Amino acid sequence: MTSQDLKLYKDLCSDDPQLLTAATRQLTRRVKAIAIRIVLGNSGSHSDIDDLVQDTVVAVWQQMRSGAFQVRAETPLDAYLGGVARNKWLKTLHRRTAEALTDLNDSLTEAPGPEHHRLSDMEEALARLGKTCQQVLRLFYWEGYKMEEIARKLGMTMDAAKVRKYRCMLRLGELLESDASDE
Template identity: 30%
Template sequence: MNSSQQLAEVLTSLRIGNQSFLISFYEQNRDLFARWARRQHSINSAEAYELLRTVLVEFYDQVLDGRLTKLPPDLRAYVYGMADEQVRVARTTAVLPVAEASRRRDLLGLFAQLGTDCQKVLMYFYFRGYNFEKVAGKMGFANATVARLQKSACLRKLYELRLRVEQPAA
């Protein structure tokens, strides 16, 4: 069996809920990961183990919800990249001024009021950096123009929600 067949089998196994691959990956790589986390981010072993578990759960979620359609050829590098991003985000958001943190929390509350499709379109475009063609493919739209129009409509809905919150009741 070649490595691409093995990767496909792992992905299929994860999609049906078999987490044995992730458990094995964790057990085989946690000490190496802890050394890397200590060198790169000054994180102790217990925190590194927790970070690795969190990243593997996020990886599993990506597989289950279709964000990850093929297993990366270098899974270790992919997981370390995810962990690095999580640590950097945690450190940058931890120092937000109170007013900005409040604004972001309010905006997230409004975002949660949007429909699932609007949430996905905006996430794909703004947070994943997908172009309109890729958004169209992910969402099943006919073409990039439809994706662009949907994104505009979703932004308009978010803006209108914000206006309703900011305007005092008459």
């Protein structure tokens, strides 16, 4: 892994949206170069490339973020990216031909989220909250609004908005807990 790859890895693990965006765009360009070779060389067409790039970049980011990706000096990043993209593409091909997939290493493409909650579970839990809850949480976490601004937007006092946010979080935490205990 080169020093540039290491910097890319660190930026991808960053919580800073600007750093993360720039690093993701860089990663996307690299993955795209690899994906073109894989897809066009293995029964795919140009229209398949973007989907594979999107899936691969998100999977790589999840692996890095969750710690499942181990930095190894002797392994070039492109080799790892190629491995993930190839597995994703083979899965797509298998799905298309409706064949059972038994020999692929899922650990390369699937990554757990925080505290082993899968992303799909988290999204599902969020969707089960009320609309106002989703709005408050999205404004705070997605859009980066401060609580004063959220209160003003929703026509509430600041304390009321904070209470709403914490109650929504408690409900979300409860839903995620019950999902985890069901598994």
